[in-house]
Amino acid sequence: MLTRRVFLGALATLAIPVPRRHWPSPLWRARSQVELAALRIDATRLRHTLESLSQFGRPANGSFADGVSRLAYSDADVQGRAYVLDLIKSVGLSPRLDPAGNILARRDGADASLPPIVFGSHIDSVPNGGNFDGDLGSLSAIEAVRLLNERKIATRHPLEVVVWANEEGVAFNNGLCGSRAVAGKLPPEELEHVYNGVKKTDAIRKIGGDPTRIPDARRSPGSFHCYVELHIEQGGTLEKTGIPIGVVEGIVAIDRYDAVIRGMANHAGTTPMPDRHDALIAAAQLTLAVREIVTSEPGRQVGTVGHLEVVPNAPNVIPGVVRHTIELRDLSASKLERLAQAVRDRARQIAAATGTTIDLTLASHHEAATASPVVQDAIEAAADHLRLAHQRLPSGAGHDAQSMAQLGPMAMIFVPSIGGISHSPRELTSWDDCARGANALLHAVLAADRMDVRS
Amino acid sequence: MLTRRVFLGALATLAIPVPRRHWPSPLWRARSQVELAALRIDATRLRHTLESLSQFGRPANGSFADGVSRLAYSDADVQGRAYVLDLIKSVGLSPRLDPAGNILARRDGADASLPPIVFGSHIDSVPNGGNFDGDLGSLSAIEAVRLLNERKIATRHPLEVVVWANEEGVAFNNGLCGSRAVAGKLPPEELEHVYNGVKKTDAIRKIGGDPTRIPDARRSPGSFHCYVELHIEQGGTLEKTGIPIGVVEGIVAIDRYDAVIRGMANHAGTTPMPDRHDALIAAAQLTLAVREIVTSEPGRQVGTVGHLEVVPNAPNVIPGVVRHTIELRDLSASKLERLAQAVRDRARQIAAATGTTIDLTLASHHEAATASPVVQDAIEAAADHLRLAHQRLPSGAGHDAQSMAQLGPMAMIFVPSIGGISHSPRELTSWDDCARGANALLHAVLAADRMDVRS
Numbered sequence: 001m002l003t004r005r006v007f008l009g010a011l012a013t014l015a016i017p018v019p020r021r022h023w024p025s026p027l028w029r030a031r032s033q034v035e036l037a038a039l040r041i042d043a044t045r046l047r048h049t050l051e052s053l054s055q056f057g058r059p060a061n062g063s064f065a066d067g068v069s070r071l072a073y074s075d076a077d078v079q080g081r082a083y084v085l086d087l088i089k090s091v092g093l094s095p096r097l098d099p100a101g102n103i104l105a106r107r108d109g110a111d112a113s114l115p116p117i118v119f120g121s122h123i124d125s126v127p128n129g130g131n132f133d134g135d136l137g138s139l140s141a142i143e144a145v146r147l148l149n150e151r152k153i154a155t156r157h158p159l160e161v162v163v164w165a166n167e168e169g170v171a172f173n174n175g176l177c178g179s180r181a182v183a184g185k186l187p188p189e190e191l192e193h194v195y196n197g198v199k200k201t202d203a204i205r206k207i208g209g210d211p212t213r214i215p216d217a218r219r220s221p222g223s224f225h226c227y228v229e230l231h232i233e234q235g236g237t238l239e240k241t242g243i244p245i246g247v248v249e250g251i252v253a254i255d256r257y258d259a260v261i262r263g264m265a266n267h268a269g270t271t272p273m274p275d276r277h278d279a280l281i282a283a284a285q286l287t288l289a290v291r292e293i294v295t296s297e298p299g300r301q302v303g304t305v306g307h308l309e310v311v312p313n314a315p316n317v318i319p320g321v322v323r324h325t326i327e328l329r330d331l332s333a334s335k336l337e338r339l340a341q342a343v344r345d346r347a348r349q350i351a352a353a354t355g356t357t358i359d360l361t362l363a364s365h366h367e368a369a370t371a372s373p374v375v376q377d378a379i380e381a382a383a384d385h386l387r388l389a390h391q392r393l394p395s396g397a398g399h400d401a402q403s404m405a406q407l408g409p410m411a412m413i414f415v416p417s418i419g420g421i422s423h424s425p426r427e428l429t430s431w432d433d434c435a436r437g438a439n440a441l442l443h444a445v446l447a448a449d450r451m452d453v454r455s
Numbered sequence: 456m457l458t459r460r461v462f463l464g465a466l467a468t469l470a471i472p473v474p475r476r477h478w479p480s481p482l483w484r485a486r487s488q489v490e491l492a493a494l495r496i497d498a499t500r501l502r503h504t505l506e507s508l509s510q511f512g513r514p515a516n517g518s519f520a521d522g523v524s525r526l527a528y529s530d531a532d533v534q535g536r537a538y539v540l541d542l543i544k545s546v547g548l549s550p551r552l553d554p555a556g557n558i559l560a561r562r563d564g565a566d567a568s569l570p571p572i573v574f575g576s577h578i579d580s581v582p583n584g585g586n587f588d589g590d591l592g593s594l595s596a597i598e599a600v601r602l603l604n605e606r607k608i609a610t611r612h613p614l615e616v617v618v619w620a621n622e623e624g625v626a627f628n629n630g631l632c633g634s635r636a637v638a639g640k641l642p643p644e645e646l647e648h649v650y651n652g653v654k655k656t657d658a659i660r661k662i663g664g665d666p667t668r669i670p671d672a673r674r675s676p677g678s679f680h681c682y683v684e685l686h687i688e689q690g691g692t693l694e695k696t697g698i699p700i701g702v703v704e705g706i707v708a709i710d711r712y713d714a715v716i717r718g719m720a721n722h723a724g725t726t727p728m729p730d731r732h733d734a735l736i737a738a739a740q741l742t743l744a745v746r747e748i749v750t751s752e753p754g755r756q757v758g759t760v761g762h763l764e765v766v767p768n769a770p771n772v773i774p775g776v777v778r779h780t781i782e783l784r785d786l787s788a789s790k791l792e793r794l795a796q797a798v799r800d801r802a803r804q805i806a807a808a809t810g811t812t813i814d815l816t817l818a819s820h821h822e823a824a825t826a827s828p829v830v831q832d833a834i835e836a837a838a839d840h841l842r843l844a845h846q847r848l849p850s851g852a853g854h855d856a857q858s859m860a861q862l863g864p865m866a867m868i869f870v871p872s873i874g875g876i877s878h879s880p881r882e883l884t885s886w887d888d889c890a891r892g893a894n895a896l897l898h899a900v901l902a903a904d905r906m907d908v909r910s
Contacts, residue, residue, distance in 0.1 A: 267689050269784050270689035272690060284739035305774075306723055327771060396725040420721065
């Protein structure tokens, strides 16, 4: 509440104690509360850039509605990035590439001693993905800067637009590649990975990065004022509640387990039902148990068996081995551990009942990333200012914001995904909601510019 | 019972009303009841031939216990068949190949007007299979003839040893290849199939067959007295009951259904549990329902989900589509239909409850093959004579005997599979049980020789 008041106070007074010499241009100036409050991005122009970007990676003879396949490091990615680089130049900034291939564009602030506000997203996609995941946040950030430049509005902090490299991680099966480099979490051995016959070092070179200097991409903690990312929700919560702005409380922790169930492969015709040790029967029970356990307590936790393979996988052979994943997500690490313990207990019971063995091993653990309460407040104040309803919610998906959260204050803005559909050509956010999100981003950045986020 | 008495009577009198000129050799003669009753195959010799045959297709540096990979038409199959051809010659017969590549070896009977008793099995294996499936029945048939030749014992009917080509059907994904040719059920289009880059016509040529003359392999109904096949059970029933001889009542019908479950693929992190249309949840429920339905009534029916695939099959994506097989087996076609109807009903309920669609289509239907009651009686009489306990049971597996059942009286003898394991290097039948099975085959053939099986 204190913070909210601080922000509203800042909007009210706009008392910028900054010498003129620190301003980016003598023409630029602080504006009246009324002028700032009335700032709105050009929704038509934002839509135009989203439609323009959608052409790079679009299926042959397809339309916007056919989605996009713009895998990181692909030719389509290179073309999309060239479009974005030109767009950044056209709004008056000079983009640069860091060694990981991230696109960065700085706009000076009035006070050169202050660290920048970083905001943006990514433009790579999954195969047969949609035109909003990443694109909306990236192009809204550019649109916001364009508006500030057109209106010659100065901010205290420098602004830095970022378009992250390889967020999706379909290529090389490991995402958040650019932002992890910035957080110092892209280990050298990862550069040796090969995907479709191409080494990661060559992929990074292809988009203009320099794999020999990855450590130089690193930013130090506190080197930015805060990080804000606008993104589509990719879930159906906002659409269901009819609320246009989601204020992300944090990015959930993800624990992924590998389950290996060993029964006994045998002849499906000659082995009586009571004599079977059917690994798929055990896997079916465990799959249903995961769902039952995850839904047995209130909360937004989710659990998924998404990958499953059967050995030998023949219609006339009783499955001998089943391997499947179990993925659990929640903001609370302790809840995740409690759920995992319940799954382990149930696995033991199922193994005993089906005459199989079940081994569960933790394959990967991603820590939750907590959003900064102050930056969340800035987003809520911006939404209030725009008279947009908002609600807090966790992000079930991973985002580059979680890399940035390791270095400084972070928060994210979600806008509704129609039908909760994402990673699909049917991924859709209404143009009105796109504009609402872009305006929330703009005003959240302006609000954060006036705030001390280190609380 | 009538039949049993006829058989025992035949053993008692051995009054063969056959002119001497019809005997295969003037030296050969009918023997006294005591001499015939005391006939036993040479168990050591049978074991030796099984061990010798096991070398063709054995893993490098492996032993008998490491099993065999003797896929039909492979080099190992060609070598194994060469061994068998030599073995047949060494026992005094002249083997020939029919156009489908089946090995046939005829021994004249005392009455040339009578049709032959056919008996044998196959020697091809699955990959990483065992040394008993097929081999035992084939080599026991040869051993039985060897014994009759050594003792110069005449039978009324000609005897015909058969070693069928490509029973397993791993190659070209379609089994009983040789016996189906004999039953006129190897359609010309099947010859066009390609497996591992080899056309079936070339595969048949490789083992000495003539694909241009497949119709000539056909036998007419009534062209043989009866067909008897010794085989390992491949299930655990006999081992469990401690009974050494199984008398097969018939080979089960097999209905195979393809289930296609369509939910909605979505982000595993952003899609709340209640909003999911998870195709794998539906598939897990259906897999468990199949087992529950099949085990909900008494009987030996079995049901198996052996093949299952998930789309897109990624740990972080809710499964959108699952395709799996449902295989139901029983001797009774009406029971199979009843079970299938229960599965269809349950699938409808599961689809409604999970927000998915489930399509079930009958992919293949194999009719049951009923064993001849008279030939079953002959096997039981032989077992009684050998003082071996016996029980009737269905064959859950397919066998060449089902092709022969389309043309004339058929029955099969099963011996115990340790642990019910088959199609595995761990497939095992004790040498004592092998010998018991071979003796049961010998005496069943001798019994059938005295019987009118057309009842």
